[in-house]
Structure formats: C-alpha cells, structure tokens
Amino acid sequence: MSYQIIESCVTCHACEPLCPARAIYRADRHFSIDANKCTGCDGDYADPQCVSICPIEGAILDPSGVAANPPGSLTGIAPERLPAAMAEIQAR
Amino acid sequence: MALQLIGQATDDGAAGCTVSGCGGSSAQLSHLSAQIREKVHNHPCYSEDAHHHYARMHVAVAPACNIQCHYCNRKYDCANESRPGVVSELLTPDQAVRKVLAVAAAIPQMSVLGIAGPGDPLANPERTFETFRRLSEKAPDIKLCVSTNGLTLPDHVEALCRLNIDHVTITINCVDADIGAMIYPWVFWNNRRVKGRKGAAILIEQQQRGLAMLSARGVLVKVNSVMIPGVNDQHLEEVSRVVKAKGAFLHNVMPLIAEAEHGTFYGVMGQRGPTHTELQRLQDRCAGDMNMMRHCRQCRADAVGMLGEERGDEFCMEKVEQMEIDYTAAMQQRAEYHAAIEANREAQKHHSGERFVAVSAIKRSQRETRPVLMAVASSGGGVINQHFGHARAFLVYEASPTDVRFIGHRKVDLYCSGGEHCGDAESTLARIIRALDGCEAVLCSRIGYEPWEQLEAAGIQPNGEHAMEPIESAVAAVYDEMVKNGLAEHRTPSERLRIGA
Ligand code: SF4
Ligand code: SF4
C-alpha cells in the first residue's frame, strides 16, 4: 500500500510536513517514504498528500510502481502536444 | 516564496521570491504620510534613496512551496545562480538567528531582515514565525519583512501583525484567472492539487483578500509582478490599478528571467523575457497609477549586504559558528552608524538640491532638449565611486530638462576581477555594451583605456570626471554639458531610425 519517492526528487521539502503518517524522511540524496508507515493517506485525506503537492512529475510512484504524477500531468501539457506548445510559447 | 523563481527566486529572484523588491524614489515618497516615511526611510528595498546607504539580508529558512510558478524550478540548491529562489544553504530557525546576529554585528548598515524563501515563507509558517519571533527579541532594531505568493496569506495576517512585521511583499502576476492559468499550472489548496484556471482563480482571490486585510491593518504592502511577454505584459497595467485600489504602497515590475539552463518550465520551453525597453515602457505606463520601484535587484533568497552586493560567502554557517559576538555592543554600533548615515543623507540632499536650479535654467533658455539615459557605476553611498571594470551592475538614470530620475538596474557579468588584463575581457565588454543599450553616457570613478575606446565606438560616452560626487547632481552636470554641446537636441527622424535599428 506504500507510495515511494525515487531519485528524481529535488528535495524541495514540500511533502515532508504534510504526511499524516510521518512516513517521509530525508534520506541521503533525496527524500524517502518508510514503506511500513505509509498509509496512502487512507482515512485522513481523499488524495495522497505527498503526491498532491510534489512539483516533479515522476518523483513519486504509486503502490503499483507507476508514476503517480505522470508526464504532462503537472505542466498541463500532454507529451504529444509539447512541440505545438513550445512553438506557441516561442512566438510570444 | 514569493519568490519567483526558484530556481529563480527570491533574490535575485523569486524564490525568495519577493522580498527583495524595493521602493520608490524620494520624490515619489514625498507625498506619503510622515508615519509611512518613517517606516521606509531606511529600508533599502522600499526606498530608492535608502538602497544606496542601508543593507539587507535574507535568510533561507522556508523551503516548501504550495503552488507552482512556470518561472521556478523548485531546485533551490544552486550556488552559482544569483536570482530569486536560489540559495546555497538551507537554515534552521536557530541557525538563521545566529547568522542574522553575526551579519548585523559585522555590517552596521544592516537595517532589514527578510524571509523570502527559497519556497513560500507562509507555506512554512512554523519555521518562518519562529525565526521572526526570536529575532524580534534579540535584535529589536532590525526591521522584519516577508515575501509570499499569497495563497495562505489571509490565514497569517493576524500572526504577522502580532510580530510587528510591517513590510510584506506579495507576488501578484495577474488578476485574471485565464492569464493566471498560463503562469500557474496548479496550486495546493485544501489538501488537494487544483489545476489550471480553477487553481489560478483561488490564488488570485487569496492574494487580493490578503492584500486588503493587510492594508486595513496599516501594514505596508509591496506588490511584485514578473513581466512575461505575451502572457501578462498587456495586463500588468490593470494589475497596478487594482492593487493600488486595494491599498498596495508600491508596485515593482520585474523582468522574467528564463534560461534553459535554469531548468524552469519557461526556460526549457523558450519563453523569452522582456527587453530593457519593453520593461521600462511598462514601468512608465504603470507609474501613472502608483509608486513604482525601479531599483529592485531580484536578490537571492539568501542575499547578504547592500543591494547588488553579495557577501553571503563570508557568512556561511560554518564561519558563523566560529564567531564571537557582543550583541549589545553591536546594536549600539548600528545605532551610531545609522545616525551617521542619516546626517550624511541630509547633507547630500542640500547638495543635490542645487542641481534643480541648474537644470531648470536650461529650460528657461527655451532650447527643446530630449531626455537622455546614463549608466552609473556605484558601490553604494549614493555617489559615483566604482571603477568601470568592477561594476557588476549599473544604475540607469534618465536626465531631462526638468529632472533626473532613477530608471532601473542593468546587471552585467563582472568584466574585470582585479588585474587590468583578464582573459576574455573582450567578449564580456561586448556584453556590457549590450546591457547598456540605450544609454548615451556611463559615469564611473575610473575606467581603462580599452573599454573607453570601445564604449565610445558604441556611442556611449565614458565619463570619469565626477568621481565621488552624488549621483544625481553628476548626472545633471553631464546632461548640462551635453545640452551646451548640442548633443541633446531632438533627433531627426532618420537618426532615430538608425538608432532603433
Ligand atoms: S501517501 Fe500519505 S501517508 Fe503515504 S507518504 Fe504520502 S503523505 Fe505520507
Ligand atoms: S515534494 Fe516531491 S520533489 Fe519535493 S521533496 Fe517531496 S518527493 Fe521530493
């Protein structure tokens, strides 16, 4: 049932104070989740808190090992739309 | 942070976002009540004149953030960048207090401590307020200020007032949610991530509520806006009107800093920042509505020293731990130093007052002359006291038949670090010349032969004749000279074309 933080975490500190289970700790190079403590926020919040504030796509994996914030989910630009969005921005 | 960019951020940036913005010219401040003037007269960020004399510092105690700005990469840990949101060492409140006391003992010009990030100070309320609380006990003479993106501001107004924080900076880039959606992809609100237009609408509403609440309590609020061409450049005039109506005291429009190597969304996507001219035009348009601050240096979230000066390295925690400080003596020394600064400023006021006589005399001669931009190298004190090759940033002034006014800063990479003949001085000089685009003279204490020639060739007249003189009167004197020599006549259309090209 545990979420997992992987090495693309930029150590921004945003998730750590939000975890209701106090499962998040500063590991050597980035933050990590103690798999024994993480509850997935069940019973506390509708959405997992770490996933809801993390600014980095792909830094947190859900219990099935899939990126909880997949590519394009935080920028609001789906990968296939990227070239078009870039052209639009560069024309500004 | 108000930072803006954490990556870009607060000091030079954003992330640290906002603290660093600063204030208005003395003319702009003259209509303010005596009570407000008393609050800003020694704040380097709020008063254009004070920034020549007083120092500020930011402490990086607030890493977390609750929104995403497209100009921020949230990777604050970069020692090589100097812009808002960037810091090299994250401090605990305890370390921050020690550091502030050490700096305030070593730099007696210190008058202000700000918390600007590297995240949003109000998304880290315990760390931020703990730092303020302990400092107000240990160094009551230091003014405290904070920068925020505003999302949770209404919840903290009470606490800010209780701690006597009398300056708050809010970064407000828009008052329209459709524009907001192009700047803020999401906000974290009521324990959920809210994306797009909806998230931007929440942020805007909270910012405006917080602004109105603070103004009602008599807290000075500065609004920082990041000018993003094609996104909010046409919209910031309206922002200026709205925030003024809600009681903001100063509006600071800053240029977007976006480079691919900063790793921000805008940087990577190729969003451009404004040119000097675009920025200045917008600042002029907003100036009709309220005080504009033009001397902001977009400082790092851990900036230390006079604006534009970076002394953070002298005060890393390792060194601070070694220092022995007599707090009471340091406070006494600061009080004496500040009194001396004030006496000095009073004297300068008299001196530069004469200039207005000289300048208006030109007007009486009925010659139609045009305004001229000049760059000035100064390391502080309100005088021309810096060698051209040592200037990391130039102050730009506009001289016209009626007055001399401060327009803004132009940052350049340091071109000479000591020796007369450094390695790639040439390309750096070319960069400086580009940064000084639009200026017709550069005033400094001294300048080498080679840069002199190249500046002249680029149409920028170097001038070392006014070393150690107050900036404004020197600029007025140079303008006077240009007028006498017929160099400030209105340009013919063909000349204008050539210059624009
Ligand atoms: S999912 Fe919830 S409980 Fe698990 S680490 Fe994230 S915040 Fe903590
Ligand atoms: S919010 Fe994401 S990037 Fe920030 S510390 Fe947590 S896992 Fe790392």
Ligand code: SF4
């Ligand atoms: S994302 Fe947060 S830290 Fe970065 S600039 Fe915006 S408000 Fe500041």
